[in-house]
Amino acid sequence: GAVVSQHPSWVICKSGTSVKIECRSLDFQATTMFWYRQFPKQSLMLMATSNEGSKATYEQGVEKDKFLINHASLTLSTLTVTSAHPEDSSFYICSARDVRFQPTDTQYFGPGTRLTVL
């Protein structure tokens, strides 16, 4: 199956600093990647859709200036949480769409990044 990695797996930062999270598709090219946020015992909340070479599409209520997304290559997307605050503490998960050999609607998820803002 398709493998998606995320780095770092966990990060602790001080309030006001910025944090960058990387999402990589290891064995396939992903023209589309997605960024989700998940609070404890809750489902996934889609934050934005990232298309290679173009601007990300943000969901309603997600601040694009706070959550900067860059999808510079077919295997890498990054999420930068700028000026992080304690309320940004959450589990951030990326996924990538694998269009090989099958309909285009299979998403493979990374292992997630736990962000704690002090």
Add this chain to the structure above:
Amino acid sequence: QKEVEQDPGPLSVPEGAIVSLNCTYSNSAFQYFMWYRQYSRKGPELLMYTYSSGNKEDGRFTAQVDKSSKYISLFIRDSQPSDSATYLCAMSAGGASKIIFGSGTRLSIRP
């Protein structure tokens, strides 16, 4: 009304039991149906993928889709403690449309 409804549980069953997990949906345009398993503090893992109506079996797992009733199910046979996780249903209409996730059902298999 949410596009996808899923009972959050928790659901607790003894080891070896057959587990039935279900989702209902309202959007008749959905064509692709998926089940993901998520262990605590991990990313979701794709378990089953089904296109349109019908059944699909993979080992101890069987996915069923009934588009006429807008109802999908995941059956787990001979359940094991290692199956204890949160199970998320997901679906989409295809193309560039978003995948919509259920809220997830927490499942616990008692040894």
